C-alpha cells in the first residue's frame with residue numbers, strides 16, 4: 001500500500017513573514033542584524049554548501065527534528081533538544097555550534113559545551129512559547145508562597161528541558177532535576193524519593209500525563225499554579241494537599257490537538273493508530289493508542305508494518321518528513337489544520353546562509369551565552385538528570 005502526503009489546510013493565523021518583522025507580544029521581538037539573503041535567491045543551497053565547506057571542522061550544525069527540510073539538509077546531526085546538546089558537548093573541537101532549534105536549546109548547548117566554543121542561533125527570535133511561560137521572577141514568587149506555607153522542605157522542583165537557563169538554574173539551586181519527555185517518569189520517581197511533592201515546570205501536560213498515566217497518581221493529586229492569578233489561584237489547603245504542583249504552561253503546538261481530532265480521524269480512517277507526544281492535553285493522550293517523545297515517535301513509525309495507518313500528534317515538519325520517508329505506510333497529521341512551531345520555523349535557509357557566511361567573514365553572529373553562575377546551577381540540575389537511576 002502506498003500513501004500520498006496531503007498538506008493540512010491553512011488556518012486564518014498568518015505566520016510572521018519568516019526572518020522579517022517581530023511580534024513583541026509573543027516572541028522575543030528581536031530582528032536579525034545585517035542583510036539576510038532573499039528567500040527567493042536560487043543560489044541559497046550552493047551558498048550554504050560553500051560556506052559550510054569553507055568552515056570545515058570549525059563548525060558543527062545541529063538540526064532539531066521540527067526544523068524545515070531546507071535547514072535539516074545541512075545538519076551534521078539531527079535529534080531532540082537533549083540529544084543535540086549532548087552532541088554539541090561531544091564535539092569539543094568545533095569552534096562554532098550553529099544551533100538550528102530554539103533559544104532554550106542553544107542555552108543548554110552553551111551550558112554543556114566548553115569555553116572555547118560559541119553557540120550560534122541563526123535567528124534570535126526563535127524562542128519557545130512554552131519556555132517563555134515560566135519567567136524566573138514568577139517562579140521565585142511562587143517559591144516564596146510555598147516558603148510562607150512552610151512546605152518548601154517537602155517540595156522537589158522539576159523542570160522540563162524546554163525551559164530557560166534561568167529556570168534550570170533555579171531548579172539546580174533548590175536541589176531539583178531537569179527531565180526530558182523520555183525520562184520524565186524516572187525524574188519524578190527520583191523526586192518522590194527525595195520529597196513528598198513535586199513542583200513541575202513549565203509544561204503542565206507532561207507533568208500531569210506522567211504522574212497520572214505512568215505513576216498512578218489521581219487527577220485530584222495535581223493542582224495548577226497560575227502565575228497570573230494572586231497566590232497562583234490556589235488556596236493554602238490546595239497547596240498543602242497537592243502531590244503535583246503543575247505550572248500553568250503548555251506547548252502552543254501540541255496543546256492544539258483535541259479529543260475531536262482523535263474522534264474525527266478514527267471515524268475517517270478505520271484501524272488507524274493514534275500516536276501522540278506527552279505534551280498533548282490529558283484527554284488527548286488518554287484517547288491515543290501510543291504516547292511518547294519525538295524519538296519514540298520516530299522509532300515507532302520506522303518499526304510500523306507496511307500498510308499500517310498512523311495519525312500523529314506532533315510538529316508538522318517531522319510528521320511530513322516521516323510520511324515522505326515511509327510511503328508504504330499511511331502516516332498523517334492528527335489535526336487537519338496547520339500546526340507548525342512558528343518560532344522553530346523562523347530558522348530558515350536565508351538565516352542559516354547568513355550565519356554561516358558571517359562566520360566565514362570572521363564575524364560571529366547571534367552568540368547565545370549563559371552567565372557562569374546560572375550555568376553552574378543549571379548544570380547541577382542537568383547532572384542530576386544524567387545521574388538518574
Ligand code: SF4
Nearest residue numbers: 128129130251253341
Ligand atoms: S514545539 Fe512547542 S515546546 Fe517545542 S519549541 Fe515549539 S512551542 Fe516550544
